[in-house]
Amino acid sequence: MEKEQIEGIKETAVRNIKGLLEEHWLPIVAFVVLIVSCQLFNWTHSGFFYPIMFVSGWIVVMFALKYKSENSIFPSKKSTQNMQQDSSYEMYTVLRVYTNDPNFQEYMQNQEYFHSQHVQVENRVIDHNQDIESQIMFIRKPEFAFCYHLLMDRKNEMYFISEYV
Template sequence: MEKEQVESIKAIVIRNVKGVWSDYWLPITAFVVLIVSCQLFNLTHSGFFYPLMFVSGWIVVMFALKFKSESSVFSLKKLTKHRQKDTSYEMYTVLRVYTNDSDFQEYMHIQEYFDSQHIQMENRVIDHNQDIKSQIMFIRKPEFAYCYHLLMDQKNEMYFINEYM
């Protein structure tokens, strides 16, 4: 009975070692070459080992930086995703549409009509905990009678915010 358990544990360990080796053979080999070449350099002081130490050290450092950036507690990707979930801030494109047409809201869904208007675009971070209208500055243009503020999110959905005369 104990021999069967030992054999099953041995099979599991061998399978895990083979899996790790197949995934990480390059950094493992580079690390071993780095250690061996450093030890041989200490014994012989031969310049022959400089390229081996440089290349294998470079590979080890690149893999270490890659793994650090992917699995770090302070990873920028994870921190950004976590921050976006916890905060009420979101990036929008603010569209200021200037027109002299009082019926803009009725026809604004027609692409050709919308494109024929004078549009100013600006990227802005909007806080949903505050009044959205107050976060978008109204800029008057005397040659136009109306100004409409629209928000476009990351999914290209548009939201009507306000109308100014």
């Protein structure tokens, strides 16, 4: 009974190794050639091995990057959400509203009124561990009396940050 189990395990291992070799034969061969050519270069210091080392190293790196990118493109959504929650940085749309109206805050909910003002839009990464107001640069425009900074998050919710006179 034990011999049959051992034979089954051997067959499974051989089948898995053959499948791995059939699927990844090029990077395996390139890695072996890279190691051998590096050793031969160390022994002989011959310039003949430079192209061999370059090509085999390039193949190994390209397959490593391909493997890395394939595995990182589709991470589980839970791990991505946890990473975003753990990070204190978040992308916001910064709205700089320039106006001459001192009552802007009262009427800014009116979409037509809001769009009638001079608005500059900029995407910016904000660190929640620092003062948000200090992370947004104030740019003076002499033709306007007031400048308001608003933030819009990914859910299109607006937050009033500061007012400059």
